[in-house]
Amino acid sequence: MLHEMFTQPILLDVPFSDLAIVCLAAVVAGLARGFSGFGGALIFVPLASSIAGPKVASALLLVIDGLMTIGMVPNAWRHANRREVFTVVAGALVGVPAGTALLALAPSLTVRWIISAIVLLLLLFLISGKRYAGPPKTHLGVGVGGVAGLFGGAAQMSGPPVVAYWLGGAMPASVVRANLVLYFAISTVISTVSYLFAGLLTVQVITLALVAGPSYGLGVLAGSRFFGLASEQTFRWICFGLIACAALISLPLFDALRT
Numbered sequence: 001m002l003h004e005m006f007t008q009p010i011l012l013d014v015p016f017s018d019l020a021i022v023c024l025a026a027v028v029a030g031l032a033r034g035f036s037g038f039g040g041a042l043i044f045v046p047l048a049s050s051i052a053g054p055k056v057a058s059a060l061l062l063v064i065d066g067l068m069t070i071g072m073v074p075n076a077w078r079h080a081n082r083r084e085v086f087t088v089v090a091g092a093l094v095g096v097p098a099g100t101a102l103l104a105l106a107p108s109l110t111v112r113w114i115i116s117a118i119v120l121l122l123l124l125f126l127i128s129g130k131r132y133a134g135p136p137k138t139h140l141g142v143g144v145g146g147v148a149g150l151f152g153g154a155a156q157m158s159g160p161p162v163v164a165y166w167l168g169g170a171m172p173a174s175v176v177r178a179n180l181v182l183y184f185a186i187s188t189v190i191s192t193v194s195y196l197f198a199g200l201l202t203v204q205v206i207t208l209a210l211v212a213g214p215s216y217g218l219g220v221l222a223g224s225r226f227f228g229l230a231s232e233q234t235f236r237w238i239c240f241g242l243i244a245c246a247a248l249i250s251l252p253l254f255d256a257l258r259t
Helices: 004-005 016-036 040-052 054-079 082-105 108-128 138-154 161-167 173-197 203-226 232-249 253-256
Strands: 010-012
Touching: 010 016, 010 040, 016 040, 016 054, 016 203, 016 232, 040 054, 040 108, 040 203, 040 232, 054 082, 054 108, 054 173, 054 203, 082 108, 082 138, 082 161, 082 173, 108 138, 108 161, 108 232, 108 253, 138 161, 138 173
Parallel strands: none
Antiparallel strands: none
C-alpha cells in the first residue's frame, strides 16, 4: 500500500517520486539563485528535464521564476539604464522566438542533449571569469540579446551572456543589478508570449508550478539568508559544483540508471 501511494500519479501523470525530485531540484536551484544571483536555470532545467522533459521543465521555470521577480520590477525601472536594457531586449525579440521554436519542434532527446551541452559550456564560461570590459555598444547589445534570447527561449538560460556583458563595463553595480532585473522581467514577458503561441504553457505546467513554486521560493529565501555566512567566492564555487553535477546527472546517457 505504501509503495503504491508513492508511485501512483498524483498530478497529471507525474508520479509522487518524480514530483519530489522536481521539488528538490527547485529547492537547490533556488538556493543557488539566492547564494549568488545566478545558476537557478542551469541547475533546475537539466534536472527537471530528465524527469518531465525539456518542454515542461523550461515552461515550469518560466512561471515560478517570473513570479519571483514581479516585486523587484518597479525599483529596477527607476534605477536601470533603460536605453541599454531595451537595446539588449531588441536582440531578445528575435532570439527568444527562435529558441522557443527549437524547444517546441525538436525531439525532446535532442533538446536534452543540447541543454546539457549549453549548461556545461556556460559553466566553463562563468568559471573563466571573462567579461566584456569596453563601453556598451548598440550592435554588441543587440547581439548579446539575441544569444541570451536564444538560450532563454530554448532553456530559460539567458543570464550568463547578459551578466558577462554588463558586469565588465563602467556602470555602477546598482545600475547593473537594476538592468539585469529589468531585462529578465521583460524577457519573461517575451518568453511567456512565445511559449503561449507554441502551446508550451499547459495545464500540467501551471499545476506543477503551484507545487514546485513554493520549493523554489523557499530555496531563494534560504540562500539569501545564508549569503554572508561564507565568502562570495565560496558560494560561487558551490554553485559551480551544483551546476556541473546537475548537467552531468541529467545527461540522457544515464537514463538507464534512473529507470
